[in-house]
Amino acid sequence: MEKKLILVTGPSGVGKTTIAYALLKDMPELERLVTFTTREQRPNEKDGIDYHFISREDFEEKIKNGQMFEYDEHYGYLYGNSKEDLEKIWKDNKIAMMVLDLQGVKTVLKVFPAATSIFLVPDTLDNLKNRILQRPMSQDDFDKRWEKATSEMKEASVCTNQIENAEDELEKTIEKVRNIILQ
Numbered sequence: 001m002e003k004k005l006i007l008v009t010g011p012s013g014v015g016k017t018t019i020a021y022a023l024l025k026d027m028p029e030l031e032r033l034v035t036f037t038t039r040e041q042r043p044n045e046k047d048g049i050d051y052h053f054i055s056r057e058d059f060e061e062k063i064k065n066g067q068m069f070e071y072d073e074h075y076g077y078l079y080g081n082s083k084e085d086l087e088k089i090w091k092d093n094k095i096a097m098m099v100l101d102l103q104g105v106k107t108v109l110k111v112f113p114a115a116t117s118i119f120l121v122p123d124t125l126d127n128l129k130n131r132i133l134q135r136p137m138s139q140d141d142f143d144k145r146w147e148k149a150t151s152e153m154k155e156a157s158v159c160t161n162q163i164e165n166a167e168d169e170l171e172k173t174i175e176k177v178r179n180i181i182l183q
Contacts, residue, residue: 003090005112006030006097006181007159009105010120011149013131015165015173019120020099022174023181030181031094033086036062039077070107075144079104095181102152105159118177119159123166125150 010016024030036052038059047053054062059078062068071080081098089096098108105117122128132145156162161180165173 004095005086005108005115006095007105007108007115007117008097008099008120008177009102009117009152009159010156010165011122011128011152012145013128013135013149014120014122015131015170016099016120018170019165019174019177020097022170023097023178026174027095027178027181029093029095030097031089031092033081033089033096033098035079035081035098035100036068036071037077037079039075039079069111070104072103072107074101074103081108097181101148102155102158109158116161116180116183117159118161118163118180119156120165120173120177121153121156121162123164123169127167 008016008020020032024032034048034050034052036054036059038054038056041047041051041053045051056078059071059080062082063071063080067082067084068080069083069086071078073079086096098104100108102119108115109117128149129146132142132149137145163173163176163180
C-alpha cells in the first residue's frame, strides 16, 4: 500500500473531529495520527486517544531530538506530530489521517506535498458561530477563535479539496470526505 496521508482542517466548530471519528469508526484502513500537545487535558479527553498530553519540557526535548516532523504554537501551547508515529501507521499498511488547523496543514504540506488536504467549510457563518458558542469558553477565548476561524476560511484554497459541512447534513459530508480518501 502506498504511504497515504489525509489532512482534515477547517475553522473551529466546523465539525472536523466529529467527521474524523465517524470515518475512523467506519474505515478500518484509516488511522488517526495522534497529536502531541502541552495544553491541559480536558475532562472528556483521553490521553493517547484525543492527544498525547506532555509537558512543555518533554515536547521541547522531542523537537531538539528531531522526533517531530511538524509543530507549532497556538494560544500558548505547543502542538506537533511524531515521525515515529506516522511511520508506524504506514508500516501497518494504513492510511494516516491528521485533524489540524490550517497552519498545521501548511506546515505538513511543506514536508509531505503529496498529502491529500480537505478543508471543511460551514454552510453559514451564523451556524459556525453557534457551534463555537456551544463550547465552554470565555468571551476572550471566543473572540480569538472567531477571529482565527474567519481568517482561516479566507485561505481555504490552500487545501486541494473544500467540502461544505451543512447543518443537519453530516452524513453527506462524511460520505464526500470518505470518497476523497478512497481516491
